Amino acid sequence: MSLNETRPRLVLLTFIPLAVAAALAGCKRPADDGTAPSAVQAPVAATASAEDDSGRPQATEPDTGADTFDVTSVPVSQETLGEFPYFTLPAGYKPQSRETHDYNRFPFWVGDRFEWVEGKLWASFIGTEAGKKMSQYEIARNLDAIIAGAGGVKVFEGQVPAQAVESLGNDVMVEYNTGLGNIAGRPSVVWLLRQPERNIWVYLNTYSAGGSLAIAESEAFVPTATLIPASELRQLLDDDGRISLQIHFATDKAEILPESQPQIDEVLQLLQQDPGLALSVDGHTDNTGSATHNRALSEARAQAVVAELNEGGVDASRLKAQGFGPDRPIADNATESGRAQNRRVELVKRG
Incomplete structure (x- = not known):
């Protein structure tokens, strides 16, 4: 897909419950992904418009009315979804070293903190087909449109602060390498799709020759323990x-x-x-x-x-x-x- 095209091509997978897997760029990256740049870039402002110039809806930012992000500020969507992991990459891009976990956790940056999400998790490096050049804009625009169409919002877009990344610790960066990508050196995008019985989180991080995508689904907690007098x-x-x-x-x-x-x-x-x-x-x-x-x-x-x-x-x-x-x-x-x-x-x- 060319960046000059006005209508993004979207591919929607059948939908399922999710939970998440993640990771860091400098670690376990496939050889054909190339080397990620290490320079930290300035934050990129998230777009707040409801649709792009093609008339397609875009994922808007939640209106929290405060500096602290509140998950409940995101409207609940009643859209019917298919099977996990719900979304796939646009034409010309392909998942590499995919990981699927029935139950795991993953850190999603929401602007003021990491929101650790527990549940189903899917994570993958992002590669390109022969002759295709990596474009975070192209991938993000596709995800924007399809997530907005399902009732989701963009929670964050920009560079995660270095101090916040450091707070994750080396063990977490290695454990969730596949999903986190180069979170320390490249801007990331986070979306949230709330539904009555679950929340679906999507994380994207790309660099010049590759990237990472993580999707997690948290289900409503149903307590099973009983009080012991x-x-x-x-x-x-x-x-x-x-x-x-x-x-x-x-x-x-x-x-x-x-x-x-x-x-x-x-x-x-x-x-x-x-x-x-x-x-x-x-x-x-x-x-x-x-x-x-x-x-x-x-x-x-x-x-x-x-x-x-x-x-x-x-x-x-x-x-x-x-x-x-x-x-x-x-x-x-x-x-x-x-x-x-x-x-x-x-x-x-x-x-």
């Missing part, structure tokens, strides 16, 4: 010496979600009823993502639980926080149900 916690600790709790945290953070506060309160009641009880609070994750990152995250989450109990009046000497990341699974990480079981906080009786 203090009396039952006591019995389980007496019988087994440990108990697994499904305490929910914000994605990739140590922030305890409000829905888990009642369970924390039951643990607090248990400790108040038995002043001699000492516990190790052990955090665990599944094997999604970097093991090093997950160990640190699981320890931070265990510390968050301990902090809640300390605030409730439990002496710090009675509690010990530990994080084991993916190192001690209790179920098969090959299935989502298994991974859900492995993401847990354990109370272990001490002494």
Whole structure:
């Protein structure tokens, strides 16, 4: 396709649920992708017009009314979609080293932070057919039109700040290499398509000889854990010496979600009823993502639980926080149900 053409050619895949995979440019790039330039460019302003000169709709930016991006500011689309991963590249471009994950996570830059999206994930390097020259404008314009047609919006377009990229850490950059592309050296584009039961995120990054595309779909969370009262916690600790709790945290953070506060309160009641009880609070994750990152995250989450109990009046000497990341699974990480079981906080009786 020529850049002089006014009507972009769009190709729409059948649609499915997604979740995401990603990555960084300097790492695992196919040999025929060429070498990405390393210079950081100034941000590119996202277009706010609702249609281009051809009359086709373009993905507009969400109106947040504030500097902090709010996912809920994006209108919900009722458009019927097909199968995952929903979108494909325009004519002349081809995916390379594709990765598809039933459940993973991926960082999408939304202008003020990375929004970590968990769910289905598809990621790929972008190559070109023989004689085709890479054009981020051409690819982005195609995606703009097809995403806008489905009711989505452009969330960000420009250079992700160097400090933000550095905050991801080397482990994340390597783990999500395929999807992130040269996020440190080239501008990126992020779109969001909200639907009643899921959010679909699209990330694009290109350089002179190639690029990366990542698509993720987060589904509505359906809690399955039930509250374990203090009396039952006591019995389980007496019988087994440990108990697994499904305490929910914000994605990739140590922030305890409000829905888990009642369970924390039951643990607090248990400790108040038995002043001699000492516990190790052990955090665990599944094997999604970097093991090093997950160990640190699981320890931070265990510390968050301990902090809640300390605030409730439990002496710090009675509690010990530990994080084991993916190192001690209790179920098969090959299935989502298994991974859900492995993401847990354990109370272990001490002494």
